[in-house]
Amino acid sequence: MYNVMKAQFYQIKNDIVTYIMAFGVVLLLGFSIYLFGTDYAFSEITGSLVFSHLSDILVFYYFFAIAAVIRICGVDQADKTVNYEIMFGTKRRSIYFGRFFTALFFSIILFLAMIVLPLVFFSCKNGWGVIMPEKDGIIRTAFQIFPIIRMTCFYSALTFIIKQDMAGYIIGFVFTMTEMIINLILSEAYPDFGVFDHVIPLFSSIQLINLGNMSLSYIDGKDVMTAVDTVSQSLLTGVSCGSLITAAVFLFGGYILFSKSDVN
Amino acid sequence: MSDVLIDVRNFDKQFMKNTVVKDASFQIREGMICGLVGPNGAGKTTIMKALGGLILPTKGTISLYGETTEKGLAHSRTRMCFIIETPYAKQNMTARQNLEKLRLQKGIPNKDRIDEVLKLVGLENVGKKTVKNFSLGMKQRLGIAGALLSKPELMVLDEPINGLDPEGIVEIRELLLKLNREEHITIVISSHILSELSLLCTDYVFIRKGEIIKTLSADELSKQCHEYIHIHTDNDSLVPAVLQNVLNITGISVEKDSSVRLYERLDEIRLISETLYKNGIIPLEIHMNDANLEEYYMSLVGDDNVQCNEGTVLSDKK
Numbered sequence: 001m002y003n004v005m006k007a008q009f010y011q012i013k014n015d016i017v018t019y020i021m022a023f024g025v026v027l028l029l030g031f032s033i034y035l036f037g038t039d040y041a042f043s044e045i046t047g048s049l050v051f052s053h054l055s056d057i058l059v060f061y062y063f064f065a066i067a068a069v070i071r072i073c074g075v076d077q078a079d080k081t082v083n084y085e086i087m088f089g090t091k092r093r094s095i096y097f098g099r100f101f102t103a104l105f106f107s108i109i110l111f112l113a114m115i116v117l118p119l120v121f122f123s124c125k126n127g128w129g130v131i132m133p134e135k136d137g138i139i140r141t142a143f144q145i146f147p148i149i150r151m152t153c154f155y156s157a158l159t160f161i162i163k164q165d166m167a168g169y170i171i172g173f174v175f176t177m178t179e180m181i182i183n184l185i186l187s188e189a190y191p192d193f194g195v196f197d198h199v200i201p202l203f204s205s206i207q208l209i210n211l212g213n214m215s216l217s218y219i220d221g222k223d224v225m226t227a228v229d230t231v232s233q234s235l236l237t238g239v240s241c242g243s244l245i246t247a248a249v250f251l252f253g254g255y256i257l258f259s260k261s262d263v264n
Numbered sequence: 265m266s267d268v269l270i271d272v273r274n275f276d277k278q279f280m281k282n283t284v285v286k287d288a289s290f291q292i293r294e295g296m297i298c299g300l301v302g303p304n305g306a307g308k309t310t311i312m313k314a315l316g317g318l319i320l321p322t323k324g325t326i327s328l329y330g331e332t333t334e335k336g337l338a339h340s341r342t343r344m345c346f347i348i349e350t351p352y353a354k355q356n357m358t359a360r361q362n363l364e365k366l367r368l369q370k371g372i373p374n375k376d377r378i379d380e381v382l383k384l385v386g387l388e389n390v391g392k393k394t395v396k397n398f399s400l401g402m403k404q405r406l407g408i409a410g411a412l413l414s415k416p417e418l419m420v421l422d423e424p425i426n427g428l429d430p431e432g433i434v435e436i437r438e439l440l441l442k443l444n445r446e447e448h449i450t451i452v453i454s455s456h457i458l459s460e461l462s463l464l465c466t467d468y469v470f471i472r473k474g475e476i477i478k479t480l481s482a483d484e485l486s487k488q489c490h491e492y493i494h495i496h497t498d499n500d501s502l503v504p505a506v507l508q509n510v511l512n513i514t515g516i517s518v519e520k521d522s523s524v525r526l527y528e529r530l531d532e533i534r535l536i537s538e539t540l541y542k543n544g545i546i547p548l549e550i551h552m553n554d555a556n557l558e559e560y561y562m563s564l565v566g567d568d569n570v571q572c573n574e575g576t577v578l579s580d581k582k
Contacts, residue, residue: 007369011354014361084352084410087316087420088370089341262279262319 004090004098008072012106017071021064025114028060046129050122051137054115054209059180061114062151062205066172068110069103069155074165083263092259100156100251107152111144136230140208143236146243147204153247157254163263204239267294269418269450270315275324277310284310285474288324292452297444299461300454301561302471308454309348312422316346345416347424351407355396359387359406362395366410381409385439401432408439418450419443425460437463458561470561493526493533496549497540500524506543507536
């Protein structure tokens with residue numbers, strides 16, 4: 001499995017798509033900061049302010065991360081070079097989990113670059129701010145790992161089942177758009193839509209960064225919106241357990257199907 | 265230790281309810297160049313894919329180096345290499361990058377091996393050209409380079425000369441013979457270009473409609489085939505009478521195209537040619553036949569199911 005990962009890293013390093021994706025991420029972050037700059041002075045952008053606007057970036061994060069997972073797991077299946085890994089004696093387990101862990105690594109790297117880096121940068125530059133407690137922000141950010149694991153498991157399994165990348169991109173795009181629309185409808189109709197939000201990665205991620213009730217506070221001579229509630233224990237438990245259980249089902253289900261199926 | 269490297273027993277493969285290989289059994293021994301002979305759709309590629317672990321048998325067993333378990337088979341495959349359908353190649357990478365990825369994936373510590381195999385297949389000077397700009401022959405050679413990276417003992421090649429120009433076919437043939445003779449690599453090769461297989465193989469497995477109909481060695485094949493002298497002249501109708509009267513040759517047959525075959529005095533082509541000439545017949549073609557394998561195959565499967573195009577390529581009649 002380690003050799004599969006090493007080979008994958010080498011391939012990613014030499015893949016033009018990696019650099020196009022990195023350029024896209026930089027462009028998106030630059031554009032987001034530019035938009036922030038139209039509403040706030042640069043010195044006013046604190047870590048907590050960035051956090052309160054994370055949902056926009058988070059949606060784009062999922063688009064990028066899903067594309068990365070599908071490319072890592074699917075491109076070698078599309079051009080059939082993965083067939084040669086099997087024929088050269090690499091176990092299917094190593095092929096599957098080697099790619100999964102590589103995909104997970106890049107999903108996390110992308111998360112650090114798109115979500116954590118802006119938070120850390122503006123916190124260091126202008127402080128955390130007053131919109132929400134710092135500890136609450138750290139917990140909410142750290143728990144994003146669970147939906148990310150689940151998303152990686154789902155799209156890894158999907159790509160190994162459909163055995164190509166192009167259909168995976170289309171399915172990933174359609175799924176994500178559908179999730180966003182359902183999320184919008186349900187969050188308007190039912191502010192707390194229960195167990196459903198723990199099964200779909202984007203729902204969980206948005207629930208985690210949704211600050212809930214906000215109130216207007218007067219701090220340091222300014223009116224600012226601040227979060228009333230901290231993240232609930234039940235949300236954290238639901239997101240982590242729901243994510244891990246469904247992730248395991250996707251991951252091992254995908255592996256069983258891949259290991260027992262013909263590769264043509 | 266047994267010299268049987270591949271032992272396939274009662275192998276069946278069904279896709280949905282369609283049986284593509286039925287009760288196939290054969291062995292590949294060390295040092296062989298074994299040709300899987302059959303028309304398109306006969307099941308050659310399916311058998312090779314099963315050897316490579318790409319498809320799983322519906323019934324029967326496959327043993328590689330005596331191993332039959334999933335783990336044992338995977339380990340045995342590290343001593344083998346395969347080229348099935350498209351050769352290993354990432355289109356946007358150079359030859360060297362492709363081999364480097366493969367080296368990492370196979371866990372081969374020696375980086376110099378890449379230069380060795382590039383030189384062996386004649387791709388050492390392609391530089392930074394990406395594979396998408398390679399000719400088909402170069403891609404095929406890159407596939408072979410990838411296959412040779414881990415110094416395999418056994419190569420399984422599916423139609424390795426398909427689509428190559430004559431020069432490319434000769435290159436690949438010479439490379440395979442060199443690998444078999446100098447590197448002692450056992451080779452299993454499938455093709456429906458029989459004239460090429462006859463220049464390579466030491467053994468044959470004949471397949472038709474998913475069933476193995478015959479296995480035999482090249483020696484056995486040559487014993488079963490009749491060699492003959494093919495004669496085509498400016499007046500073919502006179503040839504049998506002249507040769508019978510002057511040289512007392514009786515083993516003569518006249519073909520549909522009016523050319524003549526002699527089954528006797530095979531080492532006297534010069535004398536036969538002179539005799540014809542002296543009797544006012546101008547020989548246009550006189551040569552020993554080199555289509556034994558094709559004709560044997562035709563006699564084996566019959567004309568009703570298989571046709572021979574220009575005596576070289578087999579394909580199913582639709």
